Amino acid sequence: MQAVKYARASSVEEAINLLREGGDTARPLAGGTDVIVQARERTRDISLFVDIKHIPELIGIEHSADGLTIGAATPCYQIYGDEQIQSDYPILVDSCSLIGGTAIQGRASLGGNLCNSSPAADGIPSLIVLEAQVEIAGPNGRRTVAVEDFCTAPGRNVLAAGEFVTKLSFPKPAGGSGARFLRFIPRNEMDIAVTNAATQLRLNGDGSVAWARVSIGAVAPTPLLVADAAAALVGQPLSEQTIAAAADASRAAANPITDMRGSIRQRVHLAGVLTERTIRQAAERAA
Ligand SMILES: Cc1cc2nc3c(=O)[nH]c(=O)nc-3n(C[C@H](O)[C@H](O)[C@H](O)COP(=O)(O)OP(=O)(O)OC[C@H]3O[C@@H](n4cnc5c(N)ncnc54)[C@H](O)[C@@H]3O)c2cc1C
Incomplete structure (x- = not known):
């Protein structure tokens, strides 16, 4: 040390x-x-x-009519223990309850997960599909960045010297929305994702998809927002065909490396499988 x-x-x-x-x-x-x-x-x-975790503004959870704000240093256990997050943003429970084990979750924050900017971070795809806005404070004042534009390379992000993240803000999901995060690891817990994925979608009354966002991780230098996967769903009935088209779009967007955890072939395959599963499970939650 x-x-x-x-x-x-x-x-x-x-x-x-x-x-x-x-x-x-x-x-x-x-x-x-x-x-x-x-x-x-x-x-x-x-x-x-x-x-920074003793700065009052950086710890805590606030719900309002417009949505949710989470202080950047709020530990995962507080996030998945919040009853309104459990009912309105269960995808945050998916992510926060997977990061490390109980001891890690007592300290680890979503802000830290984001700012560490690992391509395999288990918090970031969920933040992306929830359309999180990242508030940054620094010597030149405050600014806000859409979370999908935050990470720039493995371990790198848009923060300039002296800047740090104060909070994450989320719009309230519209009625008929559902979201799900999943990851693949070779063990049951406490491992880095070989690939992960998140989907949020909103269903119309007739079961067609009104709106969607899909994100995949550990398949590129940064977690990806896969616009083509969402485009394959929106305006379509949620059929085997449209789900398969969205999974194809995720496979096409994936540009992974081979390392000790997985090969390019396995990661591309998993990007499709996890996209498909998160779409199905997000739709179950929406219903
Ligand atoms: C045993 C173990 C298991 C783990 N399992 C997982 C896992 O399953 N999935 C996963 O994604 N991660 C995992 N991690 C990694 C880690 O726990 C998470 O990334 C966690 O969310 C980091 O949060 P933190 O608050 O501890 O960040 P810190 O370690 O405090 O900070 C991480 C980085 O971000 C910077 N930083 C932190 N907060 C801010 C801020 N507000 N503004 C600007 N910069 C900031 C720090 O300077 C540092 O560079 C694991 C780690 C361990 C040790």
Whole structure:
């Protein structure tokens, strides 16, 4: 483990100043379940942790008539333990209850999952299909980015020096909506996804698809929003044919690598299988 200084921020402004003073090797610390491992293994050059999880704005869950806001450092167990999230956004329960095990979920945050920007992150596809907006604070004020535009490469994202994520905001799903996240791992738990996928869709009264979003992960340098998969569904009845067309679109969008967890062939195949399953299960939830 490299020697790392620790500073605890109690406000957004204090965190901005600490990150600015710390320079390139200062890193925000939320749950620490990625970044402490990276410091220990020296995979990142880190001289200062700026602990952001005691900033009141960054912890907590707020429901309103327009939707949901989650503080970036809110731990997973609080997210999947929230009754309104369980009823209105069950896909967040899918993701948050899969990240690590119980001990990890006591600390790990969705903001940390997003900012670690792993192509295989289990939180990001769900954020993408829920149309999350990412609020960022930094030396030049605040800005908002659509989550699908946040990650730019493995471990990289749009955050500039001194910036960090304060909250994630989600529109309220319209009536008739359902969403589902699934991943494939070779073990039952505590592993990195070989491939993962999420779908949110809205059904019309006649069973046709009014609106859809599909996202796949671990098949490209960043989690992908697959517009062609949604286009294969929207305006169509939810038939074997349209589901197969959406799965084909996900396979076509996948551009994975072969590594110790899976081959290109397996990942492309899984992108189709998981797209199909998340569509079916999202439709069950919608109904
Ligand atoms: C045993 C184990 C199992 C795991 N299993 C899974 C799994 O199944 N699926 C999965 O997706 N992940 C898994 N992870 C990885 C990790 O737990 C998740 O990515 C988690 O969500 C990270 O959140 P955190 O709050 O701990 O982030 P941290 O480790 O605190 O931070 C992660 C990165 O994001 C930055 N950061 C954190 N918060 C912010 C912010 N608000 N603004 C800007 N930058 C920020 C940090 O500087 C760091 O670079 C596992 C990790 C371990 C150790």
